Amino acid sequence: MTKHAITLLLAFLTSLPLRADVVIPSAPAIVTTRPEKPAAACPIKPVAVERLANLNVARHNHFTLCVDGVPMVFGGHANGFKPTATAEYYSDGSWHLLDMVYTHDDGLVLPLSSGRVLLAGGHEKDLGIGQIYSVEMFDPATRTFEGFGCLDTRRVIFGAVEVDSGRVVISGNWYHDDGIEIYDGNASFSRVKAVSQQRSQPFMFRSVNGDALIFGSRGTHMDEYYDTIIVDRLLGEPFSPELFRQWKPLSVHWNSCSEQSRIGDYTYLLPVADSTGQVAIAKVLGEHFSLLRTDHPIPMAGLQWLSPVIADRQAQRAYLVGTDKGDDIPQHRFYILSIDYATTPARLTLLYADRPSDVGFSTPVLTADGDLLMAGGNNSTNFKPCSSALLFRVGGNAKSALMPASFPWLWLVLGVLIAVFVIAIIVWQAWRRSHRSTTKTVSPHVPSLEPYNEEADDVLMQRICDVMKREKLFLDSGLKVSDVADRLGVRSRLVSDCIKQQRDCLFSQFVNTYRVEYAQQLIRNYPDIKMTAVWAESGFSHEATFFRIFKSIVGMTPKEWIANLPR
Numbered sequence: 001m002t003k004h005a006i007t008l009l010l011a012f013l014t015s016l017p018l019r020a021d022v023v024i025p026s027a028p029a030i031v032t033t034r035p036e037k038p039a040a041a042c043p044i045k046p047v048a049v050e051r052l053a054n055l056n057v058a059r060h061n062h063f064t065l066c067v068d069g070v071p072m073v074f075g076g077h078a079n080g081f082k083p084t085a086t087a088e089y090y091s092d093g094s095w096h097l098l099d100m101v102y103t104h105d106d107g108l109v110l111p112l113s114s115g116r117v118l119l120a121g122g123h124e125k126d127l128g129i130g131q132i133y134s135v136e137m138f139d140p141a142t143r144t145f146e147g148f149g150c151l152d153t154r155r156v157i158f159g160a161v162e163v164d165s166g167r168v169v170i171s172g173n174w175y176h177d178d179g180i181e182i183y184d185g186n187a188s189f190s191r192v193k194a195v196s197q198q199r200s201q202p203f204m205f206r207s208v209n210g211d212a213l214i215f216g217s218r219g220t221h222m223d224e225y226y227d228t229i230i231v232d233r234l235l236g237e238p239f240s241p242e243l244f245r246q247w248k249p250l251s252v253h254w255n256s257c258s259e260q261s262r263i264g265d266y267t268y269l270l271p272v273a274d275s276t277g278q279v280a281i282a283k284v285l286g287e288h289f290s291l292l293r294t295d296h297p298i299p300m301a302g303l304q305w306l307s308p309v310i311a312d313r314q315a316q317r318a319y320l321v322g323t324d325k326g327d328d329i330p331q332h333r334f335y336i337l338s339i340d341y342a343t344t345p346a347r348l349t350l351l352y353a354d355r356p357s358d359v360g361f362s363t364p365v366l367t368a369d370g371d372l373l374m375a376g377g378n379n380s381t382n383f384k385p386c387s388s389a390l391l392f393r394v395g396g397n398a399k400s401a402l403m404p405a406s407f408p409w410l411w412l413v414l415g416v417l418i419a420v421f422v423i424a425i426i427v428w429q430a431w432r433r434s435h436r437s438t439t440k441t442v443s444p445h446v447p448s449l450e451p452y453n454e455e456a457d458d459v460l461m462q463r464i465c466d467v468m469k470r471e472k473l474f475l476d477s478g479l480k481v482s483d484v485a486d487r488l489g490v491r492s493r494l495v496s497d498c499i500k501q502q503r504d505c506l507f508s509q510f511v512n513t514y515r516v517e518y519a520q521q522l523i524r525n526y527p528d529i530k531m532t533a534v535w536a537e538s539g540f541s542h543e544a545t546f547f548r549i550f551k552s553i554v555g556m557t558p559k560e561w562i563a564n565l566p567r
Helices: 003-014 408-439 454-471 481-488 492-503 507-525 531-537 543-554 558-563
Strands: 044-046 049-051 063-067 070-074 086-091 094-099 108-111 117-120 132-139 144-155 159-164 167-171 180-183 189-193 203-206 212-215 267-273 279-285 288-291 303-305 310-312 317-324 333-340 347-354 372-375 389-392
Touching: 063 108, 063 372, 070 372, 108 159, 117 144, 144 180, 159 203, 159 212, 167 212, 279 317, 303 333, 317 372, 454 481, 454 492, 454 507, 481 492, 492 507, 507 531, 507 543, 507 558, 531 543, 543 558
Parallel strands: 044 347, 144 189
Antiparallel strands: 049 389, 063 070, 070 086, 086 094, 108 117, 117 132, 132 144, 159 167, 167 180, 180 189, 203 212, 267 279, 279 288, 303 317, 310 317, 317 333, 333 347, 372 389
C-alpha cells in the first residue's frame, strides 16, 4: 500500500464517530531531530498501569528484583532517611515483610546463577553517611537471610557481575577508595587489582573467557564527570572505546544489576549521551562498542531518562524509563521507551502514563509476565520515600483502555470497513499499473554518452570504504545500498556502479567481505565465543547464510579455518 493510500485510510478512520465515554488520552508534544536528515516523530502510545498494594515500609535506594518469578524489594532507607534491615515479597495481592541481617542502603543486591541472592555494602549511618563491609546471602527456598562474611573494602553505590558460577567481580565506591575485588563463591572477598578511574555506580558487564568490563562516567564524589572514559577489565588491559569520544555512558538511577541489560551471551545494551544531551543506545560485545541503529532518534524534549536499559530477552525488546524533565515543573508522567532491538533498525515506541502525586521513582524490574514493576522510590525528598507499587503492562497482558468490551461490534464494523478500503486500493493500483503498461511507449535502451571517470570512482570508493569501517554499517543485517548512499549524500546507483567497477562484485558481496572479516576478528579475540553469537554479531541474518558466505570467501568452513589458526 502506498503512503498516499495509508494517509487516506488514517483520515477516513479518524473521521468515524466514537462513543462519548471512550476517552483517548492526549499525547505529549515531542519534537526530535536527527543530524543526517529531518526525522518523523517517534510513535507515542499510552500504557496501561495497574496499582498494586503499597509496600509495608516506604523505602528508597533499595533494590527491586524478581526472584524465582516473585517480586521482591531489598533494603534501602525508610522515613527519616534511616536504613532499614527489611525486605518484602509480593504474594496473594499484598507485600510480606522479611527481616534481613544487615541494612543495605545504596548497597548491592545481585542474583546468582545458583538461585540465591548476594547482598553487600551500603551506608553505615542515617542520612546516607559512610560505607559498610557487611555481606549476607538470601535463600529463596527458605526466604531467609544469613550473614557470612565481609567485603575486602567497605563500599556503597557500587556494582558487581557474576563471571563464573558463584564467582563475582565487585567494583565502584562513593566517597571512598575504589578497586576491583573478587568473591570466590564461598566466603572469601579479596582485592585483585587497582582501577584506572575511581568510579561510583559503574556499569559492569560479563565478557568472554571469564573476563568483565568495568566503566562509568562519574567519579567517587558523584559530581565528577570524566572527559575520557576508560574501560577496566578483570583479566586484560584497560582501553578507551572509540565510541566514547563522542558518546558517554549516561549517569542513571542504577540500583539494578547488569543482568537486566543483557540481550545475548556477552551482549549488553547501554544508554549513552553526547555533548548536546541527546541520548542513544549503545551495544556492547567484548571490547566492541557501537551505536544501536534505531528508526527514530530517542525523544528528548521535556524528558529525562533515568534507568539503565531493561531487556526482555524472550520478547527481544528492551526498555528505558524516565519522567518529565526538571525539578521546577510538576513531574506528572512516566515515560517508557520500548526498543524492539531484534528489528533493523531497532523500532522505537514512546509509552507514557500519568504519575500520581504520591508515587516515587525507582528503577523498575521486568516481571515473569514481561511487565515492568516499580516499587517505592523517591518523589521529592530522601526523608519521605514512597510506598507505592505500580505495574506497567508493557508485556501486552492487559486489555487496551481504548477498546471497550461492551461494544465489540464497533470494532467489528471498523475491521470490515478497513478490509473493504484496503481491497479497493489494491484493485485501483492494479488497474493503474495495467493501464500504464498498455498505453506507455517502450523506448530502446540508450547507453550513456558520459565517459567513465575512474578518478571520481576512486574517490567515491574510498568514501564508501571509510564510512563502512568508521560506522560499521555492515553490522546491520538489513543494510541496503540506499543506506550507504544516504550517508554519503549521493544517488544509490552511483554507489552500486562504483563497487561493481572498482571491486568487480555486487553490493551484497562487498558488504559480506566486511562481515566475514569481522567474524574472523571476533573468533580471534574471543576463542570461546559461540558460533551463534559470531554470525548474529557480524551482521548476518541467518546461520546458514553465514556458513555459506564464509566458505565462499575464505575457502573453508569456520571450523576448518579455526583449526588452522596459529596456537
